[in-house]
Amino acid sequence: xxxxDEYRDADKAQVLAAQIAGLCExxxxxxxxxxxxxxxxxxxxxxLEDYLPENITLVHGPGCPVCVIPMGRVDDAIHIASQPDxxxxxxxxxxxxPGGNGSFLDANAAGADIRMVYSPLDALKIARDxxxxxxxxxxxxFETTAPSTAMTVLRAAAEGMENFSIFCNHVTIIPAVKAxxxxxxxxxxxxxxxxxxxxxxxxxxxxxxxxQYGKPLVVAGFEPLDILQxxxxxxxxxxxxxxxxxxxxxxxxxxxxxxxxLQVISETMELRPYFEWRGLGVISHSALRVRESYATFDAExxxxxxxxxxxxxxxxxxxEVLKGVLKPWECKVFGTACTPETPIGTCMVxxxxxxxxxxxxxxxxxTRVEQAVKGAIS
Amino acid sequence: MCLGIPGEIIELLTGQPDxxxxxxxxxxxxxxxxxxxxxxxxxxxxxxxxVGFALSxxxxxxxxxAMEFLEGIGLAYEEEIAALRESRID
Ligand code: SF4
Numbered sequence: 001x002x003x004x005d006e007y008r009d010a011d012k013a014q015v016l017a018a019q020i021a022g023l024c025e026x027x028x029x030x031x032x033x034x035x036x037x038x039x040x041x042x043x044x045x046x047x048l049e050d051y052l053p054e055n056i057t058l059v060h061g062p063g064c065p066v067c068v069i070p071m072g073r074v075d076d077a078i079h080i081a082s083q084p085d086x087x088x089x090x091x092x093x094x095x096x097x098p099g100g101n102g103s104f105l106d107a108n109a110a111g112a113d114i115r116m117v118y119s120p121l122d123a124l125k126i127a128r129d130x131x132x133x134x135x136x137x138x139x140x141x142f143e144t145t146a147p148s149t150a151m152t153v154l155r156a157a158a159e160g161m162e163n164f165s166i167f168c169n170h171v172t173i174i175p176a177v178k179a180x181x182x183x184x185x186x187x188x189x190x191x192x193x194x195x196x197x198x199x200x201x202x203x204x205x206x207x208x209x210x211x212q213y214g215k216p217l218v219v220a221g222f223e224p225l226d227i228l229q230x231x232x233x234x235x236x237x238x239x240x241x242x243x244x245x246x247x248x249x250x251x252x253x254x255x256x257x258x259x260x261x262l263q264v265i266s267e268t269m270e271l272r273p274y275f276e277w278r279g280l281g282v283i284s285h286s287a288l289r290v291r292e293s294y295a296t297f298d299a300e301x302x303x304x305x306x307x308x309x310x311x312x313x314x315x316x317x318x319x320e321v322l323k324g325v326l327k328p329w330e331c332k333v334f335g336t337a338c339t340p341e342t343p344i345g346t347c348m349v350x351x352x353x354x355x356x357x358x359x360x361x362x363x364x365x366x367t368r369v370e371q372a373v374k375g376a377i378s
Numbered sequence: 379m380c381l382g383i384p385g386e387i388i389e390l391l392t393g394q395p396d397x398x399x400x401x402x403x404x405x406x407x408x409x410x411x412x413x414x415x416x417x418x419x420x421x422x423x424x425x426x427x428x429v430g431f432a433l434s435x436x437x438x439x440x441x442x443x444a445m446e447f448l449e450g451i452g453l454a455y456e457e458e459i460a461a462l463r464e465s466r467i468d
Binding site: 117252 | 382395396410412413414415416426428429430431433434436437440443444457461462464465466
């Protein structure tokens with residue numbers, strides 16, 4: 001028995017569910033990708049798939065920034081943290097992410113000074129308070145967090161700080177979506193577009209998804225009803241033969257995004273020629289690095305990095321999960337060797353990762369995984 | 379880290395560039411509002427906060443809905459608020 005969490009709008013959800021079912025063409029199968037890890041979280045928390053007809057499959061996308069950091073970058077960060085007089089700072093989500101030689105937590109246990117911070121500004125504060133130390137901020141995230149890092153670099157520059165730098169691992173969402181659209185393994189019918197990334201980039205950058213790939217995309221909010229409504233909007237487009245970019249989350253997302261945020265990103269950062277994504281491989285122009293004019297704040301320039309590419313563990317199928325080819329529970333180590341306490345892959349680490357979302361909401365304990373896998377085979 | 383949390387601006391901290399005192403779920407913290415410099419924010423305005431920065435201006439109804447939703451998702455939200463409590467950016 002699958003279970004559905006009760007939430008305040010459960011009856012409205014039922015109504016939307018009926019409308020969704022009414023829009024589905026009999027015999028047609030639909031696959032929609034939710035790009036953002038925040039959406040994945042909502043979908044499993046509230047059991048939204050249980051509201052959808054059998055012929056709609058939700059596929060989880062690559063929009064969990066912690067999940068896409070490759071092992072080699074974690075190793076590089078630990079290498080920086082292990083240099084004399086360095087304090088590495090990081091969002092809490094990164095602490096357990098395994099690299100080739102363990103995680104930040106393991107490095108701390110081995111004597112490195114890696115501190116959790118809520119904001120890059122906290123890292124800057126640590127730098128101010130520790131003038132004899134070199135403080136590095138492990139910058140991760142999509143366009144949602146990149147402006148905050150950029151503002152912090154600008155602040156550090158304005159203050160003339162000499163002991164603060166960032167290890168820039170910011171990634172951009174559009175090339176990842178394009179890589180998925182170009183991937184032969186997957187045929188998608190539409191996208192649930194990321195909410196908070198879009199507050200920064202706006203809705204226009206998605207235009208090519210409709211115009212070149214002929215797929216609808218609806219930018220969606222994070223509540224259960226938002227997601228159901230955006231599925232409804234995608235289906236309505238398909239039924240009416242339209243294919244457009246629409247904004248279900250207009251109460252938060254401006255169509256043109258946040259100019260100031262985009263401006264501070266481009267002031268301090270530029271696109272890298274290429275970047276490796278965990279599971280997705282190398283994608284060109286898909287990540288940001290610090291511009292030459294802010295070189296003194298760029299940990300990549302200040303520290304000699306090993307920069308070794310580390311292959312994911314053999315057992316790990318995060319790549320397939322991030323591309324939406326496999327459901328988390330179809331990974332062989334899901335819930336057995338790989339759990340949030342002892343993650344093998346990144347999707348199990350962040351609460352926005354698809355595997356952690358499945359695992360944390362109690363739908364798949366060990367025995368239930370076995371049952372589920374058996375059920376899938378028979 | 380990807381959660382956006384709503385907060386209400388209590389006062390603009392004039393001495394410090396881009397900072398405002400914001401109440402988030404009863405926790406009062408300095409938040410950077412520099413990314414919304416085009417919005418002319420005032421005390422009483424609601425904002426969506428992301429890693430210490432206000433990312434967009436929202437209305438109160440949206441703030442309430444977002445808050446209820448966040449409280450409902452449990453652990454991830456509690457961790458975010460705990461991290462915010464520790465944050466001292468001013
Ligand atoms: S179960 Fe673990 S190894 Fe498998 S895909 Fe998920 S995170 Fe990766």
